[in-house]
Amino acid sequence: MARSIDIQTTTKKKQKPLQHELGFGIHFTDHMFIMDYADDRGWHEPRIVPYQPIVLDPAAKVFHYGQTIFEGLKAFKTTEGKVLLFRPERNIQRLNRSNERLGVPALDEELALDALKSLIAVDQEWIPTEPGTSLYIRPFVIATQPALGVDASTQYQFIIIMSPVGNYYAEGVNPVKIFVESEYVRAVRGGIGEAKTAGNYAASLKAQEVAKEKGYSQVLWLDGVHRKYIEEVGSMNVFFKINGTVHTPALNGSILDGITRSSIIQLLQHWDIPVEESTMSIEDLFKDAKSGALEEAFGTGTAAVISPIGELNWLDEKLVISDGKTGEISGKLYDTLTGIQRGTIPDPFGWMVEVNI
Template sequence: MASSIDVQITTKKKQKPLQHELGFGIHFTDHMFIMNYAEGKGWHEPRIVPYQPIVLDPAAKVFHYGQTIFEGLKAYKTSDGQVLLFRPDRNFKRLNRSNERLGVPAIDEELALQALKKLIVIDQDWIPTASENSLYIRPFVIATEPALGVDASTQYQFIIILSPVGNYYPEGVNPVKIYVESEYVRAVRGGIGEAKTAGNYAASLKAQENAKEQGYSQVLWLDGVHRKYIEEVGSMNVFFKINGTVHTPALSGSILDGITRSSIIQLLKHWEVPVEESMIAIEDLFNAAKNGQLEEAFGTGTAAVISPIGELNWKDEKVLINGGNTGEISQKLYDTLTGIQRGALPDPFGWMVQVND
C-alpha cells in the first residue's frame, strides 16, 4: 500500500463560525482525506484535498445495499497549543472490525492515523478552544462500485472529514430524558448491531422521532429477542449506579463496543468503584428506581462524553433519577475524562496522542 499522502491545499478558505454558534456536525473544515480501493489493486491514492462534494454513480452500491461504515473521535487543543487525540488507535481498530462484518477490505490503521494527523495539522486553526467544544472527526467508508447485484462491492472510498462542534445534546452536561423503546427493534445478536454502520442508525430514526415528539432526547433500546434486557441508547452506551455498584450491559454482539465506555470502566476500576458488566432487565431497573436503589444513570459516547440521565419512561411509567440532577459519579467522570482529553489533568492511562509533535 502506498504510504505517501498527496496534499492539495485550498485557495478558498471558509469563514469560521463563532464558537458559541457551532452546534454539532453542521460546519466543516477546509480539507478532507480520501483514499480509493479497487479489487486487485488494493487501497491506493491517499490524498488530502479541499473539502468538496463526492461524485458517485447512481448505481453505487452504498445507495442500494447500505455497505458503509463510520467512526467518530475528537481532537482537542490544550492551553499551550498542543493538539491531542483521544485513543485514535482504538477507533481505527474498531473501524476494521466493522469493515470485516460488512465485507469491506481492511484499512491500514497506521496509514489512517498518519493521514488523520496530517489533515488535522493542516486544519488545526479550526479546532475550537472554548470550554466543552472540540473538533469532531468522522472517518467513513462507502461502497462505490456501480452495480446492482447483491454482493460486496469491489470498489470503495475511505474518507475523513472534520467538524468543529459544541455540545451534542442541547442540555449539555445537564441530565437528559430517555424514552425506553418497547415497539421497535434495532439489532439482534448475530446481526450488525455491534458494527458502526449506517443501517443500525437508520433502524433507530423512527423510534427517536417518536421519542422527541414526547419530549425525550433519545431512545433506550431493549434486546431484540426477549425485549426486556437493556442494550444501549441510540448514541451512547449506558451505566446505572445501583446500591453503590455501577452496572452496564455486557457486550452481547448487538451493542457497540464503545471506546468511551471502556475508558469509563477503566476509570471506575482505577477509583476502586465496583463495576459489573451483565444483563440488566428493564423491570429490575425500574424496581430499583422505585425502591430508591437507583442512585445515578448516565450515557457515554464520543459525541456527548458523559450525559447524565435524569428521567426514564417505559410504557408510560416514568422514574426520576437522583431528583433529575447530575449525580456525583457522573460529574466526576465527566470532569476527569474531559480534563484528561484537554491536557488539563494527568493521563495515567496513556490515552492521549499528540498530533503536532
C-alpha cells in the same frame, strides 16, 4: 501501497463560525482525506484535497445495499497549543472490525492514523478552544462500485471529514429525559449491532422521532428478542449506579464496544468503585428505582462524553432518577475524562496521543 499522502490545499478558505454558535456537525473544515480501493490495486492514492462534494454513479452499491461504515473521534487543543487525540488507535481498530462485518477490505491501520493526523495538521486552525468544544473527526468508508448485484463491492472510498463542534445535546451535561422503546428494535445478536454502520442508525430514527414528539431527548433500547434486557441509550452505551455499584450491559454481539465505555470502566476501577458488566432487565431497573437502590444513570459516547439521565418513561410509567439532577459519579466522570482529553489533568492511562504540528 505508497505511504506518502499527497496534499492539495484550498485556495478559498471558509469563514469560521463563532465558537459559541458551533452546534454539532453542521460546519466543516477546509479539507478532507480520500483514498480509493479497487480489487486489482488494493487501497491506493491517499490524498488530502479541498472539502468538496462526492461524485458517485447512481448505481453505487452504498445507495442500494448500505455497505458503509464510519467512526467518530475528537481532537483537542491544550492551553499550551498542543493538539491531542483521545485513543485514536482504538477507533482505527474498530473501523476495521466494522469493515470485517460488512465485507469491506481492511485498511492499513498505520496509514489510516497517519492520514487522520495529517488532515488535522492541515486544518489545525479549525480546532476550537472554548470549554465544551472540540474538533469532531468522522472517518468513513463507502462502497462505490456501480453495479446492482447483491454482493460485496469491488470498489470503495475511505474518506475523513472534520467538524468543529459544541455540545451534542442542547442540554449540555444536564440530565436528559429518555423514553424506553418497547416496539422498535435497533439490532439483534448476529446482526450488525456491534458494527458502526449506517443501518444501525437508520433503524433508530423512527423511534427517536416518536420519543421527541413525547418530549424525550432519546430512547433506551431493549434487546430485540425478549424486549426486556437493556442494551443502549440512543447511540450511546448506558450505565446505572445501583447500591454503590456501577452496572452496564455486557457486550453481547448487538451492543457497540464503545471506546468511551471502556474508558469509563477503567476510570471506575482506578477509583476502586465497583463496576459490573452484566445482563440487565428494564423490570429489575424499575424495581431498584422504587426501592431507592438506583442512585444515578448516564450514557457515554464520543459525541456527548457523559450524558446524565434524569428521567425514564417505560410503558407510560415515569421514573425520576437522582432527583432529575446530575449525579456525583456522572459529574466526576465527565470532569475527569474531559480534563484528561484537554490536557488539564494528568493522564495515568496513556490515552492521549499528540499530533505533531
